[in-house]
Amino acid sequence: MARRIIPVIFDAENFRFGKVPSKVGKTLLLVLAYMLLTFTLAVLVYLAFSLVFRTDTERRLRQEIRMYERLYPDLEEREQLLGDAIANLQYKDNEIYGLVFHSPGAPMLDPMEEDGSFVDVDAIPEQELLGYARNKADSLLQRSRLVDAAFGRIFQALSDSATVLPPMILPIKDITYPQVGASTGRKMNPFYKAYVYHEGLDLIVARGTPVLAAADGTVVSASSSKSTGNTVRISHAGGYETVYAHLESMNVRAGQRVRAGARIGAVGMSGQAFAPHLHYEVRKDGAGRDPVGFFFASVSPSEYVNMLYMSANTLQSMD
Template identity: 30%
Template sequence: MTKVKYYYDPDTLSYRKIEPKKSKKIRNILLFSAGSILSGFLGLLLLLNVNILNTPKELSLQREVKNYELQFEILDRKMQQMDEVLANIEERDNNIYRIYFEANPIPEEQRRAGFGGVNRYKSLEGFNNSDMIIETTKRMEIIQKQMVIQSRSLDEITKLAAEKEKLLASIPAIQPVNNAELTRMASGFGWRSDPFTKARKMHWGMDFTAPRGTPIYATGDGKITRADNRASGYGKHIRIEHGYGYMTIYAHLSRYNVKRGQEVRRGDLIGFVGSTGRSEAPHLHYEVWKDGERINPINFYYGSLTAEEFENMLKYASQENQSLD
């Protein structure tokens, strides 16, 4: 409230109220208004530029932005962990699984390849955190691509493993006659004396001496392609196609326990020892073929013989004696 001022009037011997001039009143009002407007403007600028006071909506938006930033940090850490796990799987895939199954490793540039062509991230531009969003999206897409490549690779490894298991089961790997029923291993693979002509002749298999009727077993999984006596010199014989280029022949049998077209597994009883065809005494003549070539069967007994038994067989097989067929 404005103070009222008085002056002493000597003529009336009394105090009179001092009335301000009208122009002064107007000036004071204008000064006050100008000062108020200026103070308000300065206060508004201060509030707008200094976060002293925020509206509830602004505070909510700030919390939301901070939450997004936190989520991006968590996502970044998770992607880093995924990178480490994927790198470990890829290393084992290239340096263990693929080497074991004889498959070519996947090139690093194929695993780490990005995405070329048009700008895939144009829709993510123009935001305050566009760089961070775009970089995170790129990393996620590259990880997704790596996972797809690795998934396909593991599918291939699974298929190769199944094929490897089938291959290992198909390779002739056991002795066709049990040692308990075997009289002796009469003759091995190599140059031998022919029992009929006495001439030195290549013997393309191994002869196992055993009593007539001794069981003969399939040495690997396969399919019976022949069980007849129409091959010269072999007499009654069986042929098994094992796949992967392998084939085995069991000759001079007394009788069969299988027929043509039958599927057999390693260890199945397929026939019995005899002395049919060009044979001097009851025995089994056994041959192993690989890719159309006859090879030494002694290299394929790792599935049934002890080290001592194999050493004894090797000693007898290396002797250049007389064969039985």
């Protein structure tokens, strides 16, 4: 058996021999320390670089995230507005069907019933968001096609010469909503100082303003009374009748045929009238209707809305 040679060293101070210390352990510890320091420095350099410098891909992804954060709430709001607008179109479409064509109305649309509110957009998977947007878009397209088809039927009916149209021409040319007074309903009578039922619409214009026939028809009467003053009644097709009261003068006689837009008299304050104005009524089969509801075809949508508001909220009548 070979003998193992162990190096020794003489310690002159203590006068003894000892083993030569091994450097392997220290070398390993030193190598590990250098490796750990190098790794730590590499991590710090990477973190500093990623915070200060960004790649094109990172910048693009961050921009997309910010865009989506702004886009989704805006899209939800716009979708809600679009849905409300389509619902209003449907309501107006059915109103036109009932008012003009005396039919039950267009078929009801089939809106989506699912809730469209996003509490936390970031928590919703992208595929779910895309599916929601796709379904919403398909639903809105379907609803818009139904509305478009309904209006197509309206235009087709309007082009039919046999269609009976109600009196939709303004009895006063170019009248605006500030000139619209109290409409039908319980209003304050200026003479009795009490709320009584008002059967027509007050159009407040200057004395002598021409009064026009709202549709083709036959003059039923052109007479005067203590309450309504000089009054013209015109019978129209479809069971409609229009009444023009408190006129200063009358240009037609009973039995006379008149065309839509023809002058039949002038505004005045004959009878029990508080000030010069036209008291205008629309009747269907003897029942009174709100005359403002027939103005939608003669004015802009915003003007029509303002007229509705003014007529409904004016509590003081002129007669």
